[in-house]
Amino acid sequence: MGYTYSYLNAEMPDKDEVTRKTPNDATKQLIKKISQDGNETYLDRFAAQQPQCAFGLKGTCCRMCQWGPCRITEKSPRGICGRSQDEIVISNIIRSLISGLAAHARHAHEIIYTIKGIAAGKLNLKLKGEKRVYELAEKLGLNTGDKGLEELADNIADILVEDLNRMNADNMTLLEAYAPEERKRTWKELGILPRSASYEIMEALHMTTLGSCTDWKAIASQEKRSALAYCYSTLFGSSFASEILFGIPEPNETIVNYGVLKEDHVNILVHGHSPVMIEKVLEKINLPEIQDLAKEYGAKGIVVGGLCCTGAELLARYGIPSVTNILGQEFVIGTGAVDCVVVDMQCVIPGMKILADCYGTQIITTCNSNRIPGAVHLPFDPEKPETLDADAYIIAKTAVEAYKNRDRSKISIPDITTKAVSGWSYESITQTLGGTDNILKLLESGRIKGIATVVGCNTPKAVYEYNHVTIVKKLLEADILVTTTGCCSHALLNAGLCNKEASELCGEGLKSVAEEYGIPPVLAVGGCVDNTRSLRLFITLANEAGKAIKDMPFMFVGPEPGNEKTVGQGLSFLMHGVSNLVGFPAPIPVPIPKPKEGAVDGEMDRGSNNIADYFGGNGALEELGAKIYTEPYPEAAAQIIKMHIKRKRNGLGW
Numbered sequence: 001m002g003y004t005y006s007y008l009n010a011e012m013p014d015k016d017e018v019t020r021k022t023p024n025d026a027t028k029q030l031i032k033k034i035s036q037d038g039n040e041t042y043l044d045r046f047a048a049q050q051p052q053c054a055f056g057l058k059g060t061c062c063r064m065c066q067w068g069p070c071r072i073t074e075k076s077p078r079g080i081c082g083r084s085q086d087e088i089v090i091s092n093i094i095r096s097l098i099s100g101l102a103a104h105a106r107h108a109h110e111i112i113y114t115i116k117g118i119a120a121g122k123l124n125l126k127l128k129g130e131k132r133v134y135e136l137a138e139k140l141g142l143n144t145g146d147k148g149l150e151e152l153a154d155n156i157a158d159i160l161v162e163d164l165n166r167m168n169a170d171n172m173t174l175l176e177a178y179a180p181e182e183r184k185r186t187w188k189e190l191g192i193l194p195r196s197a198s199y200e201i202m203e204a205l206h207m208t209t210l211g212s213c214t215d216w217k218a219i220a221s222q223e224k225r226s227a228l229a230y231c232y233s234t235l236f237g238s239s240f241a242s243e244i245l246f247g248i249p250e251p252n253e254t255i256v257n258y259g260v261l262k263e264d265h266v267n268i269l270v271h272g273h274s275p276v277m278i279e280k281v282l283e284k285i286n287l288p289e290i291q292d293l294a295k296e297y298g299a300k301g302i303v304v305g306g307l308c309c310t311g312a313e314l315l316a317r318y319g320i321p322s323v324t325n326i327l328g329q330e331f332v333i334g335t336g337a338v339d340c341v342v343v344d345m346q347c348v349i350p351g352m353k354i355l356a357d358c359y360g361t362q363i364i365t366t367c368n369s370n371r372i373p374g375a376v377h378l379p380f381d382p383e384k385p386e387t388l389d390a391d392a393y394i395i396a397k398t399a400v401e402a403y404k405n406r407d408r409s410k411i412s413i414p415d416i417t418t419k420a421v422s423g424w425s426y427e428s429i430t431q432t433l434g435g436t437d438n439i440l441k442l443l444e445s446g447r448i449k450g451i452a453t454v455v456g457c458n459t460p461k462a463v464y465e466y467n468h469v470t471i472v473k474k475l476l477e478a479d480i481l482v483t484t485t486g487c488c489s490h491a492l493l494n495a496g497l498c499n500k501e502a503s504e505l506c507g508e509g510l511k512s513v514a515e516e517y518g519i520p521p522v523l524a525v526g527g528c529v530d531n532t533r534s535l536r537l538f539i540t541l542a543n544e545a546g547k548a549i550k551d552m553p554f555m556f557v558g559p560e561p562g563n564e565k566t567v568g569q570g571l572s573f574l575m576h577g578v579s580n581l582v583g584f585p586a587p588i589p590v591p592i593p594k595p596k597e598g599a600v601d602g603e604m605d606r607g608s609n610n611i612a613d614y615f616g617g618n619g620a621l622e623e624l625g626a627k628i629y630t631e632p633y634p635e636a637a638a639q640i641i642k643m644h645i646k647r648k649r650n651g652l653g654w
């Protein structure tokens with residue numbers, strides 16, 4: 001029995017249902033094992049939180065001053081200050097969006113300042129992304145003259161920093177360089193061109209604090225402005241900076257899933273989002289003396305596995321096997337075989353450390369923003385990188401030394417591995433499929449009916465990974481090509497959908513394309529910031545077709561939204577005219593409406609009719625040519641996506 005939320009028209013699963021329905025057998029085994037070991041995971045804590053707060057779920061709780069908290073009810077339709085439910089709901093949404101924006105901005109900051117550190121000769125790392133440096137230099141109109149690679153990269157880094165920090169009203173440079181002309185005109189007419197990440201965060205907090213803006217439409221405009229800053233300063237900024245630093249990924253074949261861990265090896269997991277320190281740690285792990293040390297302790301070798309977006313990025317670039325995502329991080333610790341987890345920033349849940357203590361796993365933190373009591377802490381700071389090499393060596397050595405402390409009575413690694421092809425960049429997708437003109441022909445002919453980018457987190461509100469996998473299988477049957485990133489990509493990788501053999505699951509059209517071009521039907525394009533790769537693909541294809549993106553058969557799908565970062569992901573695509581399908585009713589973006597009990601006029605019970613109608617109805621559609629659908633049941637969600645793509649094709653006469 002799950003948990004029923006009648007006012008949301010939805011149910012949430014309990015632990016039994018998750019154990020029965022989650023698609024990865026490795027996960028099923030580990031949920032049972034961890035329970036048998038007497039330990040708890042998020043599933044137990046989710047049960048303890050039931051029922052979740054109705055005001056929180058609808059977004060009608062206001063905590064933006066110290067007079068409250070205020071809750072909207074029929075008896076109290078306004079907060080103490082007079083704030084309406086529309087203002088409260090939109091303010092909660094924008095505050096969630098800008099928290100995500102701040103997280104990605106911090107990520108961008110670390111990578112960009114690493115480039116600057118290399119250019120200044122302070123960091124013992126080499127820039128591997130020559131191709132991206134020269135492309136950006138040209139696109140940004142830089143005078144290359146006789147500048148070397150590092151100087152040019154430093155000039156680009158300065159521009160990326162400006163887009164993070166600009167305080168005056170000048171336009172954002174990356175937006176000017178990469179956004180489609182039709183969109184720039186639309187955004188200008190709407191008055192929502194952003195200045196920078198920092199400015200829009202400041203303005204959003206300012207507008208929503210006590211006694212500030214009471215016009216929900218003005219706050220909605222700031223939300224759109226902030227979403228554009230999110231897209232062009234932090235997503236593009238992080239993704240391009242990572243490509244400058246580490247190179248543009250190329251497709252590679254590898255294996256993934258929990259079975260990549262080996263009982264007789266040192267197992268090191270890398271976790272987080274900004275893999276600069278990890279790059280160095282990998283170098284140290286490969287030193288003969290570290291490999292010998294592992295053997296001295298009785299291990300046959302060292303396995304490195306990836307979690308979350310650091311895992312997705314290392315998988316893309318080096319084929320380092322990925323294991324799992326944000327809600328799998330406890331399950332993998334439950335194997336009892338993980339000697340050490342090296343974490344950088346974001347999406348590292350406290351529950352992982354609690355379980356790590358139960359299974360004797362060493363945690364090492366490498367970012368000053370992400371401290372965990374009881375962990376070894378060796379932070380990387382690109383502006384003070386003097387100890388990088390020495391710290392990376394200590395991390396590699398500490399991780400190997402943890403092997404000798406492992407409690408061997410608790411080890412059980414699911415013997416499940418999956419083949420996968422990863423490393424799809426914007427360039428490798430377009431080249432492999434014969435160029436954007438050819439992809440357009442494949443779309444027009446209907447061999448590929450449309451492209452959906454299916455991405456995002458996991459949520460305890462859905463059966464773990466079930467929505468991701470179920471939706472994508474239905475899309476493949478309908479000849480819809482899928483790109484994926486982040487935690488969703490781990491679900492799809494482990495389910496074998498990023499493997500060439502998955503073409504067997506496709507409709508005739510997509511199957512023939514996958515076989516002809518030698519691609520899997522689901523293209524894993526990296527971490528969440530690499531959603532820019534899918535967005536660039538959409539922008540270029542629309543341009544090639546001579547159409548606006550809003551008219552193209554594309555969709556953004558976030559089946560299991562979780563982190564605050566995910567709000568801006570969907571909005572980034574929405575701003576470009578790509579409709580969203582999100583998988584769970586939440587205040588962000590809109591709850592599924594249920595008619596109010598006894599209402600004679602069809603009034604719906606939802607956080608705010610105006611906000612729900614704006615994002616899920618004609619408001620966003622009229623302004624941006626796109627809207628947000630909310631559907632928690634994956635079979636129904638797949639129907640909506642197919643319907644949306646069919647309508648776009650009809651509109652194009654395809």
Ligand code: NFS
Pocket residue numbers: 273308309325326346347455456457458485486487488527528529562563565566
């Ligand atoms: Ni994305 Fe990466 Fe996962 Fe969600 Fe977290 S790992 S940046 S936020 S939870 S997909």
